[in-house]
Amino acid sequence: MATTRKLSGRARKAVLLVHVLSAAAWLGIDLALGILVVVALSTEDAGTAGVAIQAVDLFAIWPMFGASVVCMISGVVLGLGSKYGLVRYWWVATKLVLNVGMSLLIAFALRPGVAEAARIGQRMLAGDPAAVIPSGILHPVVVAPSLLLFAYFLSVFKPWGRIRRSAEPVERQRGDLVGAV
Numbered sequence: 001m002a003t004t005r006k007l008s009g010r011a012r013k014a015v016l017l018v019h020v021l022s023a024a025a026w027l028g029i030d031l032a033l034g035i036l037v038v039v040a041l042s043t044e045d046a047g048t049a050g051v052a053i054q055a056v057d058l059f060a061i062w063p064m065f066g067a068s069v070v071c072m073i074s075g076v077v078l079g080l081g082s083k084y085g086l087v088r089y090w091w092v093a094t095k096l097v098l099n100v101g102m103s104l105l106i107a108f109a110l111r112p113g114v115a116e117a118a119r120i121g122q123r124m125l126a127g128d129p130a131a132v133i134p135s136g137i138l139h140p141v142v143v144a145p146s147l148l149l150f151a152y153f154l155s156v157f158k159p160w161g162r163i164r165r166s167a168e169p170v171e172r173q174r175g176d177l178v179g180a181v
Contacts, residue, residue, distance in 0.1 A: 007081035015081070019074035026067035027148045033060045034141035040121070040133050050124035053133055057118030061111045068103040075099060090160035095151050102147060110140050 007015065033056055040052040075095065079086040087093045114137070123131035 005081065006083075007077075012078070012081065015074050015077050019071060019078055022067045022070040022074060023148070023152070026064060026071055027145060027152075029060055029064040029067060030141070030145045030148060033064070034145065036060075037137055037141045040117075041135060041138060046124045046127075046131075049133060050121040050131075053117045053121035053137075054125075057114050057121075061106065061114055065103065065106045065111075068099060068106060072096075072099045072103060087163060089158070089162055091154040091158050093163060094160075095154050098147055098151050102144060105140075113137060113140075 006012075036052045036056045040049040040056075043049050043052070076086065078084070079092055079096070084092050086096060117133055117137050120131045120133055124133075
């Protein structure tokens, strides 16, 4: 069995601080994104809606993706350098899967949708009456903070315990059939 190298106390605290701050930045950007989307969808003023949705495109995607990657890397370092490991405990493995999945969604699903909404915002500012922000842009701003808060919950309460390794294969012992007759 390979031994893992544990982080020293100071190194662990430094990486943990980076992890917590990147997760907080990620949640903060997500909440700001949510506020801008709600403003864009709820206002009657096309100018306000256009500016709000364009602001999402300007600040949200790359800073949010950056925070998610820093959170993922620091989490992996913590996992590899601590007693929790990456896939030793269900709560750590779940957080890793959430982080990877959400980071991929930011890059490949949210980014194109926000870019399209920003183009609609430009059309709104130009006075195009047919330009309407799609209501589907509200889904990510509800789901993402919920998943991040779930990850915070997992970090604090550490539910579910260890992931069990499969049992060692049992050698089947052949009974002596000759003596049994």
